[in-house]
């Protein structure tokens with residue numbers, strides 16, 4: 212990236228401002244500050260979109276010129292909003308926005324109000340954001356970092372980041388603009404910095420869209436290149452698991468924004484070219500301190516399971532405790548997106564001490580991480596998630 216504020220961040224703000232102009236019952240989120248980041252010409256477009264007939268026309272024009280990114284951008288915004296809220300409810304006390312751009316989650320999501328937010332971004336984009344927003348609450352820390360030159364392990368702790376607290380880390384719409392070296396350095400830093408039980412979400416561009424220009428619309432790739440932010444790095448979805456595992460990160464979920472839109476039942480989902488993908492990761496448990504589940508911990512799990520069953524999730528599975536870990540064997544399908552399941556989870560997950568599944572054992576899944584929304588829409592029967600001590 213050059214020394215000017217990011218133009219792609221401004222495009223994201225435009226897409227969010229247009230979504231905000233939708234009627235309340237149709238929009239996926241509300242981002243009232245988005246249009247403040249727009250240059251006058253784009254702000255005029257966002258203002259014009261308040262008139263429904265003009266909005267329809269503007270959106271159609273953008274989608275014709277750049278098929279995919281607008282709808283992908285708003286879908287991923289909504290998916291990430293849900294992810295952040297779920298992570299904070301599950302005990303993450305720090306939110307790290309890497310390449311924050313004009314993301315306003317720090318103030319727009321009420322559930323995040325108790326978390327410390329670290330806005331990490333290229334100095335040029337960050338300076339513009341701060342100039343637009345003016346004074347910010349003390350719990351929002353600004354950390355200027357160029358991923359191609361600076362190192363997170365120095366910058367984040369200097370601004371008050373606490374390595375022992377669980378974090379929710381977002382790297383939205385940034386991966387593709389960086390060199391493989393900067394990506395490696397940043398992922399390595401995250402694994403070293405983040406406490407066990409932290410959650411990471413990043414978006415990436417499907418490598419096939421970069422390799423096979425004929426199969427995917429190239430207009431967006433040309434547009435970002437024209438504003439000095441060319442796509443540099445993609446990832447093939449079939450290789451993502453191994454890619455992250457080599458960097459000591461466990462891939463929990465990986466879907467295209469098309470799949471996410473279909474899952475959310477969004478009109479026009481089929482028309483989104485699936486080149487943007489959303490990956491949900493956790494620091495691999497092998498990288499975390501070994502330990503084992505104690506009898507007292509087992510009692511906590513059993514209490515939580517009993518609570519789930521009596522508060523709306525009667526089929527919640529039995530845990531079994533072996534080799535110092537816990538396994539849930541799902542025998543009947545569970546729908547964690549159902550209101551009953553969500554309300555049971557909200558009531559019962561506090562019975563599991565924060566951080567327990569991560570800090571005292573290792574394995575591949577946990578009460579919080581595997582059974583929590585929004586990882587999988589429906590848990591098929593016969594699935595087994597295990598967590599075993601190393």
Ligand SMILES: C[S@@+](CC[C@H](N)C(=O)[O-])C[C@H]1O[C@@H](n2cnc3c(N)ncnc32)[C@H](O)[C@@H]1O
Nearest residue numbers: 212217219220223310311312333336357358384
């Ligand atoms: C497409 S925008 C995404 C912004 C924001 N995450 C969002 O989704 O709205 C790309 C962001 O990556 C940041 N970025 C690009 N290259 C960077 C670098 N070398 N170091 C730090 N940030 C960088 C830009 O400043 C910009 O904020």
